[in-house]
Amino acid sequence: MSAAQHFIRTVWAVARKDLTTELRNRESLSAMLVFSLLVVLIFNFALALNRTAREDVAAGVLWTAFIFAGTLGLNRSLAAEKDRGSLDGLLLAPIDRSALYFGKALGNLLFMLAVEAIILPVFSVLYNINLLTPLMLAVVVLGTLGYAAVGTLLASMSVQTRARDILLPILLFPVAVPLLVAAVEASRAALLPTPAASFGTWLNLLIAYDIIYLAVAYMVFDYVVEE
């Protein structure tokens, strides 16, 4: 089998390992889900909005919920490896380190998408907005991809430090600002009755961010996991 096929199989094997583990007890998924809903709830009371204002901030509240819940998932996914010592096992395997990165990132991406698949309909009901349009789904997928890409790289570092979980948001949030801005603005543009022209610009920014950080992570991940 060619090197590329081997690579893809490895990536999928790593991701599948995470998915299998998670499906057994669903700890991480349920925590992320409940946390997202709680964030939405808190915003509801913190901002005390009238109907028009609520529609204005819907995109922002949605992405804030995703970002906060995402850190939970990222932390758990990498911390589990460290605690159980399975990271060492993975590193001993004769695989490309970057395949390990892509596998973890894919697993994190799928977890976040699973949570978002539940949150989006719930949010649509709570805020009386239809979030299940093709444009919106494109934004959600691309935004989550970028977040998983950077998040996996930074979480791989933060779990190896003394500060562990606490450090990930500190490292991740400033780096994720352009992603957040682009995702929120693209969402807003997508949710207007006639999607705004700016949607294309923001989508391009999202795609650019994704590509840049996937490339950077691919190049430096070796240095993050070497012993």
Place this chain on the structure above:
Amino acid sequence: MWLNKLTTPKVLTGLNVAAALALLAGVALAVFYAPQERIMGDVQKLFYFHVPAAWVGFAGFLVAVVAGLAYLRTGQRAWDQLSVALIEVGLLFSLITVVTGSVWAYPAWGTWWTWDPRLTTYTIMILLYVAYLMLRQAIEDPDKRARFGAVYSLVAFISVPITFFAIRIWRTIHPAVIGTASETSQGGFDMTAPMVETFLLTNVAFVVIFVALVLNRARQEQLAEKVDHLKAQLAEA
């Protein structure tokens, strides 16, 4: 090692003296030689310190990325010592930039702060590098600290231009909401010859000050490493 040559007491003393003189000269020229600006008055003179601090700090962060990558490539600890020095002093210069800018903004724009692209990006940049320092502090192993520092400084620096563009596009959609005076006016003024001379001098002065501070800090890192070595040797004996 090459860093040892740059951080000998002789070189450092020379740099420190040069930096002190440069700072004095800059302040003297800014206060006494440069003319008072017609519209903004004396507060405009902060510009002579605000602008150099801004770009020198930023350049420091850029050089830190290069130094970080050099560490990843070569494994020489000197590159890491230089990196942390560059980022710490860069952070200091960034704080100077924000504070002087804020003080300048109040008389000029009527507000201490606005969320325009440059200021916002600069604030995020400060948070990025504070995060860098927190990351380093949370790691005990020096090699791991250096590796992670290098990786994060790369990730962080790349996000800065992306953030700037994102917020600039964002701004065209959400135009200025605060400030009565036009906050896009950067207090544009024509510079007379004495102003240009003063400006050039303070720019050079800040570069000298930056280099002096960085090398002093790098030497401090070198000495700290030496102390660790000695401690380890003592523990074994």
